[in-house]
Amino acid sequence: MGEPRRIVIVGTGLAGATAAGALRDKGYTGEVLMLGQEAHRPYELPALSKGILLGQTDEPDWVHDEDTYARRDIELRLSTVVSEIRLAAHEVVSEDGTHHPFDRLLLATGSQPRRPVMTGVHLDGLHLLRTLDDARALRAELDAGRRVVIVGAGWIGCEVAAAARRNGCEVTVVEPMPLPLYRILGDTIAEVFHDLHAEEGVTWKLGVGVFGFTGDEAGRVTGVSLDDGSELPSDVTVVAVGAAPRVELAHAAGLELAGAVSGGGLDVDECLRTSAPDVYAAGDIAAHAHPRYGHRVRVEHWATAKDQGAHVAGNLLGGAEPYTASPYFFSDQYDLGLEFRGIADPMADELVVRGDLRAREFIAFWVRGDEVRGALNVNMWDDGDALSALVDGDIRVDRTKLADGDLASLVG
Template identity: 50%
Template sequence: MVDAPRTFVIVGGGLAGAKAAETLRSEGFTGRVILVGDEHDHPYERPPLSKGYLTGKEERDSAYVHEPSWYTGAGIELHLGQPVTAIDRAQKAVHLSDGTTIRYDKLLLATGAEPRRLDIPGTGLADVHQLRRLVDADRLRSTLASLGRDNGHLVIAGAGWIGLEVAAAARGYGAEVTVVEPEPTPLHRVIGPELGQFFRELHADRGVRFRFGTRLTEITGQDGLVLAARTDDGDEHPAHAVLIAIGAAPNTALAEAAGLDLADRPEGGGIAVDAALRTSDPDIHAVGDVASALHPLLGFRLRVEHWANALNGGPAAARAMLGQDVSYDRIPYFYSDQYDLGMEYSGWAPPGSYDQVVLRGDAGKRQFIAFWLKERRVLAGMNVNVWDVTETVQQLVRSGAPVDPEALADPATPLDAVVPSP
C-alpha cells in the first residue's frame, strides 16, 4: 500500500508564503504544497507599493515574487481570492470561504497584517486611502498622478515609513502634502527624536508641511469627494485626498479562533512562536508580520513587519516544517527610499532602549551612519546614502560587545576596524 503524499498548506499570499513554498521545493519536498491567499493577485512583495510602483518608476508586475507560470512548474497549488475561514486543529484541516476543506500535515500561517483604521467621520469618502495591498497601490497611484496634474492637496495621517514614502511619492508627482502626526517628530517611536528630526528636515526641504502633536478628527466633503481634513487643534487643512497611515495590526483572528497562543501587546501582539517559528501547536508554524518570535540573540519576543523578515523568515519556516533544526536569529533589517535618499536600518533600538546616538559622517550632507548604543554596545545602525556596510553594522549588533564611541564616530577609522574596547 502506497502512503498518501504529505500535504503542506500555506495560508497567506505574500512574500513570506511564496518564499516558503519555493524553499519546500528547493529542499526536495515532493508532497503537495497548497498556497491559499485571500487576494486575487499572485503573491507579491510590498515595498514597490510605496516605492517604485507608486512613484511610477516600475511596472505593476515588478511586485510579483514569481512569474505566475512558476507556480504551475513548481507544482504549487494555488487558491487565490479564497480566504480561509477556520482552522480545525483536531481534524488538521482548513476551511475556505467557498466551502472547500483542505487537510494538512503541516500548516504555515503567513496572514500578515491589516492597516489600522481611524474611527472618525468622513473615512468613507472617495479618495480616502489606505496602503497595504496591490489594489490599494493601483488606486493611490492614480490619485497621486491626478493631484499632481491639478495642483491638488494630499493629507497624510501618520509620519511612519509608509506615510513618509507616500509623501515623497506625492511630491514627485507635484502634489501638495500635509502630514498630521501626534508625536513630536516623524518615526518617533521607531528611531527616536534625534533621527526623527533629520527626516522632518528632509521632507520640509521638499515642501512637505507637518502638523505635529495633532490628530485627524474629521474628513469633510461634498458629493462624496474630499474637501478638507480637520485636526484636534481646531485647524482645517485643504485636502483633495487623504491617506490613513497609522500602522498595522497583525491578522490573528484565525489563530485566536483556533486556540493558538498569542503574544502580549507590549510584544507587538501577533501569534507567539518559538525560535523555529513554531506555534503552540507543533504542526502549525507562523511567519512574517503576524508572527511574534522569540529571538535567540536579542533574548525577547519580537514582531517585525518588514520585507527582510518575510524574505528570510519564509524559508526558515519551511525548513522547520521539514523537520530541520532551525533557530531564526536574523538581525531585524529594513530599508527606505525617499527622494534621492536611500537608507538601511539594522537592529532594534526603540526610544527608551538606548542611552547614546553616535553619528559617523555628515548629516547635513545626508550621508552618514547613525548608531544607537546602550552602555557602549551597538543596538542598531542606520546607513543613509552610505552603502555596502550593512554586514559590518549587523556584526557590531550581533557581537553585543562594547565599542569605543569615538572610534565609531570617526570616518577615518575603518568601520570593520572598530574593535570592542576593554
C-alpha cells in the first residue's frame, strides 16, 4: 500500500485535527482536506463541562492555532455537512453536491448526546452538552439561585452539577441507578461521589426515572416529571444520559458496524482500518479490535480521540501498526481531581483501595485474577507512571502490595 496523493478527513473534532497535524509531522506532502459541520475550528471537549461552565474561560482548548491549517496546507472546510460516502468511487459528497475524491479516508465523526424518547423532550430550553455553542448557552443560564435539574449522573452530569453549584444554583440530579457513576465505579467508589456532591448541596433523586418534561404556554421546559408521579420544577434542565456514535454515514455506505459493542460504533481492526480498503476511523466512532483486551473497545474520552488521531496518521500513509494504548480520562469536580486508566468491570473485578476514601485521597484498583484492569487515582498525583505500567503491562500483582506497598517496586 503506497503513499496516497489525497487524504480526506470527515470530522473536525480532536481525532480528525490531530490526525491532520500528525500527517504533516510525518512529512506527508500530499493533499489533506478536512470536512466538518461545526462553524468553529477544531477544539477539545473537556473544557466544555469544566472551565467554560465554571466561568473560568470563554474559550476551549483549540487543537491547533488558527493559522496552523493554512500554514501547513491543511484545507479546513467548516460548516460543511457530508451527506454520502461512495466507496466504489473513492469519494465523499457534501450536502451542497460537491464531490471530494480521496485515496485514503478517515472517518472521525465523533458522537452526539442521546436524546431520550419521552414527552416534552423537544421543548425549548432543554439543554444537551456536546459542542462549544451548547456549553456557552448553558453557562449563560447558570445564575445564582436558579433551579437546575440534571437528568443523568454519569461523568457529564456530575461535572455539570459541580459547575452549577459553584455558580450558586440549586441543583437536583435524577438518576435511575442507586448511586452516581454506579455502573462505572461500583458502589464503594460511587459512594464517594454521592457524598461529595451531597456535601456541596446537590439534592439526589436516585433510583427513580424520568417520565417526561413539562412546559409553559410559550413552549419552554419548566419541569421534570418523574416516574414515581412527582414533578421537579426547573429553571434550567440538562439531559446527560450518554452519547451515541455518529455512524449514519458509515452505515449508509455499507461499512461494518459493531453491534456487539456497548453503544455500537464502527468496526475497525487493530490498525483502525474499517471493513473497506483505504477507509479508517478514529475517536468516538471507532469500535477497535484492541490487541491487549482481546475484544472490541469503543471509548468516548479525550485521550483516545487524541491518541488514535495521532496513531492512525502512520497507517493512512501505508503503515500497519496496531493501536495498543489503554483508555485514559480525567475529571474535576469541586476540589476533587481524578484520573482513570484501563478498562474495569466493577461488578466482577475485585476492588483494592490504597489511601483514604473519607479524605478523598486514594487510589482504587480493579483486579481480575492477578492483573490490574483499571486504576483510579483521586487527589493523588505522584504514581501516574506506575499506574500506567500496572494497567498497560503484563504484570502479576499482590493485592497487599497494591494496598500498602511501594508501587514503583511492583513495576520494576
